[in-house]
Amino acid sequence: MNDITPTMTHKHITPRIAKTMLSHNTGNxxxxxxxxxxxxxxxxxxDWQDNGDPIRFDTNGRLIDGQHRLEAVILSDTPIDAxxxxxxxxxxxxxxxxxAPRSLADWLKFKGEANVSRLATLTMLDxxxxxxxxxxxxxxxxxxxxRSQFARFFDEHADELRDALxxxxxxxxxxxxxxxDNVCALLWLEFSKISRSDADIFFVRFSEGSNxxxxxxxxVLRRALIRAKTLKEEGLxxxxxxxxxxxxxAWNKYRQGLPARSLSWKPGGAAKEPFPLPY
Numbered sequence: 001m002n003d004i005t006p007t008m009t010h011k012h013i014t015p016r017i018a019k020t021m022l023s024h025n026t027g028n029x030x031x032x033x034x035x036x037x038x039x040x041x042x043x044x045x046x047d048w049q050d051n052g053d054p055i056r057f058d059t060n061g062r063l064i065d066g067q068h069r070l071e072a073v074i075l076s077d078t079p080i081d082a083x084x085x086x087x088x089x090x091x092x093x094x095x096x097x098x099x100a101p102r103s104l105a106d107w108l109k110f111k112g113e114a115n116v117s118r119l120a121t122l123t124m125l126d127x128x129x130x131x132x133x134x135x136x137x138x139x140x141x142x143x144x145x146x147r148s149q150f151a152r153f154f155d156e157h158a159d160e161l162r163d164a165l166x167x168x169x170x171x172x173x174x175x176x177x178x179x180x181d182n183v184c185a186l187l188w189l190e191f192s193k194i195s196r197s198d199a200d201i202f203f204v205r206f207s208e209g210s211n212x213x214x215x216x217x218x219x220v221l222r223r224a225l226i227r228a229k230t231l232k233e234e235g236l237x238x239x240x241x242x243x244x245x246x247x248x249x250a251w252n253k254y255r256q257g258l259p260a261r262s263l264s265w266k267p268g269g270a271a272k273e274p275f276p277l278p279y
Contacts, residue, residue, distance in 0.1 A: 005087060006085055006086060007085070007087055008083055008085050009084050010082070010084075011081070011082060011083075013073055013081070015078075018074050019074060021055065021063055022067065022074075024057065024061055025062075025070075026062055026063075027062065028064065031067060031068065036072050037072075037075070039068060039069055042148045043072055043076040045149070047146070047148035048078075048080055050080065050081045050082055052083060053083075054066075054083035055082055055083070055085070057084070057088070058089065059087055059088065059090065061086075062090070064092070103120065104124065104151065104154075107147070108120055113162075119161065120150075122161055126157065126186055127149065127150050127154075132145070133275075134190075137244075138244060161189070164188055165181075167203070168181045168186070171188065171203045171206065174208060175206060177229075178222065178226065178229060179244075179247065183240060183243070183244060183247075187203075187247055191278055194255070194278060198255060205218050206221065215259035216260075217251075217253035217258070218254060220263050225247075242267075245275060
């Protein structure tokens with residue numbers, strides 16, 4: 001009888017041990033560098049947790065699960081503690097990685113939060129805005145954040161995010177969804193850090209659209225967003241990033257007490273502009 005009973009040990013895996021384990025990594029799936037970088041970021045930041053998911057070897061001593069974690073240990077130069085399972089049948093590899101990964105919304109639900117899908121989206125937008133920069137909140141560039149980073153950001157800013165969420169929903173609905181719930185919530189949250197009273201007035205006037213005279217930057221913004229909403233073809237002027245840029249420009253005009261005849265933003269070409277920042 002050739003059956004081998006699998007054994008489980010708990011190990012402190014240093015970069016040197018990770019390299020040794022990876023020397024037995026033959027016939028595994030292609031390495032995904034983005035996954036390695038995400039794991040390495042969590043390890044460097046102290047966010048990596050030993051959740052009991054083992055690094056697995058088969059009866060031939062071949063590494064069949066865990067290559068991304070081991071590569072991340074090397075990349076981050078950070079040891080981790082992990083269970084190591086040896087002695088699995090080689091054919092068990094085909095059954096691995098079939099579980100659905102837990103999302104930030106799943107984590108928020110576990111914590112007892114409400115409206116977890118919208119709250120997760122707002123958390124990710126605001127975390128990218130404050131960690132990577134405003135333009136990265138809307139998909140600019142390739143820089144990524146991990147779920148652990150988003151979770152830590154939520155823990156640090158939970159009250160602000162919970163407060164902004166219903167406001168964003170209210171302003172979006174009253175404006176006829178010229179901006180989405182989460183974009184209204186994000187911008188109200190960031191504008192309120194500059195001036196809470198001005199942010200409240202700006203979004204009330206924006207959402208109601210009443211008592212706005214010619215030259216009022218909020219009226220010019222509403223007209224620009226209505227045009228963008230009615231565009232039939234997909235393009236820059238209907239993108240979220242473009243709408244946010246115009247909203248920030250309108251906010252800056254409003255804060256300065258300046259009139260506006262039009263609002264524009266040119267992210268490319270000879271007259272390329274940087275993404276505007278609120279002040």
